[in-house]
Amino acid sequence: MSSHLIKEAALTLFAEKGYEGTSLAQIADEVGLKKQSLYSHFKSKDDLFLQVLTETFAIEYEREKEFLHTHFEEPLSDYLWKSLRNYTDRYHNDSRQKFLLRTSFFPPSHLYQQVIHHLYDHIERVDALYLQRFEQGAESKEMKKTDPLTATMAFSTLIDSICVELxxxxxxxTEKKLQAGWTVYWNGIA
Amino acid sequence: MSSHLIKEAALTLFAEKGYEGTSLAQIADEVGLKKQSLYSHFKSKDDLFLQVLTETFAIEYEREKEFLHTHFEEPLSDYLWKSLRNYTDRYHNDSRQKFLLRTSFFPPSHLYQQVIHHLYDHIERVDALYLQRFEQGAESKEMKKTDPLTATMAFSTLIDSICVELxxxxxxxTEKKLQAGWTVYWNGIA
DNA sequence: GTCTATACGTTGATAGAC
DNA sequence: GTCTATCAACGTATAGAC
Structure with a gap:
């Protein structure tokens, strides 16, 4: 049994039932092991959880970065709209996103500091990615009413909303609000 | 010991640590009882949880309703802005709001159906409250670019975002995003 | 209503055989 | 690496004395 498969099972369960709601027995069961055998792969439940968490932040950031680079040359409105769609499309087949949300919103209390540290770092880096594109949008006159920083912050409220609805x-x-939110947003900045 | 005080303690703990993360011993400890004594007031942990939940939805709806009636005659932009502020101001001293968010986002799995049923009912009723005010705003030409339903849905993305940030x-x-989101939103509808 | 005592399953974790 | 065996601690819940 590879550690990778164990982490995948843990990810799904943590996403659905949370840290406290998930037992090592359930995780082991999911991959066909006894819970005691997990200790050959991980020092403790916290160790397993934190490994999954660290990987998740890394993967999600890379995904955002790649998305930016793939669509950087497209018109701003296309880029932003696809970016929103990217969230809704991925969500239901992607426990990693739900795990990240759940853990960020409500971390296990005894790991609060570590989770929050990772999270704030992640938010800062992702904001910076979006800001890049908005700055280019301001230069090329794609948006006229708003400065790049305001546009970035306001756009991130749309993403928040998608997360909530998801x-x-x-x-x-989700669909109604996405449409309405986007219409008013683009109307407000361009 | 009144049941009311027990429910208050439970509310706070459920908000901070979640259903699974909160034990009856902790709740009892908080009010100076032994955990066994809680069974004189509630049939089970689920019973306690569901009573807190039901009360919370009722209280939060009444709050929204009263807020609407108090500020209904004010200009639309004032009403909406105060409404957003109402969330940010209350939050940090109000575990009821956090409890509602946490439970709505991630209900205990074995109570999922009951929680979701309450939640969707609540959302529908609160949306209807906001829609009333937006319809009046459309009639009185306070907003020109957007129909009331779109404005309502888009506004609720702002509220979502506040919840996330809180x-x-x-x-x-939170403050930055609130300002940016509001600026772009009002720019987009009025 | 509150207590002590108790039941009984489940939790995370360790030791040692294979 | 995986297993069986075992552990102490803690989870919800019940019974009965006061």
């Missing part, structure tokens, strides 16, 4: 689980409402 | 815990970032 967690809530109503697909129709 | 949970994340960074006050400065």
């Amino acid at each position: 967690v809530y689980g109503s697909k129709e409402r | 949970v994340y815990g960074s006050k400065e970032r």
Whole structure:
């Protein structure tokens, strides 16, 4: 049994049931091991959790970075719209995103400091990625009403909202709000 | 010991540590009882949790309703801005809001159906409250670019974002995003 | 209503055989 | 690396004295 598979199972369970709601027995069961055998791969439950968390932040950041570079040359409105769509499309098949949300919103209390440290670092880096594109948008006159920083911050409220709706689980409402939010947003900056 | 005080203690703990992360012993400890004594007041942990949940939805809806009626005659932009401020101001002294968020985002799995049922009902009712005010805003020409339903949905993305940022815990970032989001939003609808 | 005592499953974790 | 065996601690919940 590879550590990788164990971490995948843990990721899914942590995403669905949270840290406290997930037992080592459940994780072991998922990969066909006894819970005691997990200790050959990880020092403790916290060790397993933190490894999954660290990998998740790294993977999500790389994904954002790659997305930016792939679509950098497209018109600003296309880039932003696809960026929003990227969240909604991925979500339901991607426990990593749900794990990240859940852990960021409500970390296990005894790991609060470590989680928050990772999270703030992540937010800062992702904001910087978006800001790059908005600065280019300001130079090329793609948006006229708003400065890049305001546009970045306001755009990130749209992403927040998608996250909220995705967690809530109503697909129709997510769609409605995405459309409405985007319409008003683009109307407001361009 | 009144049931009311027990529910208050439970509310705070559920908000901070979640359902699974909170034990009856902790709740009892908080009010100076032994955990066994809680069973004189509640049939089970689930019973306690669901009572707190039901009360919370009722209280939060009444709060929204009262807020609407108090500020209904003010200009639309004032009403909306105060409404956003209402969230940020209350949050850090109000575990009920955090409890509601946490439970709505990530309900205990075995109570998922009951929580979601309450939640969707709540969302629908609160949306209807905001829609009332936006319809009046459209009639009185306070907003020109957008229909009331779109404005309502887009506004609720702003509220989502505040919730996200409040949970994340960074006050400065909440403030920045609130300002940016509001500026672009009002620019987009009025 | 609150307590002590108790039941009983499950938790995370360790030791040692294979 | 995986297993069986075992552990202490803690989880929810019940019974019965006061």
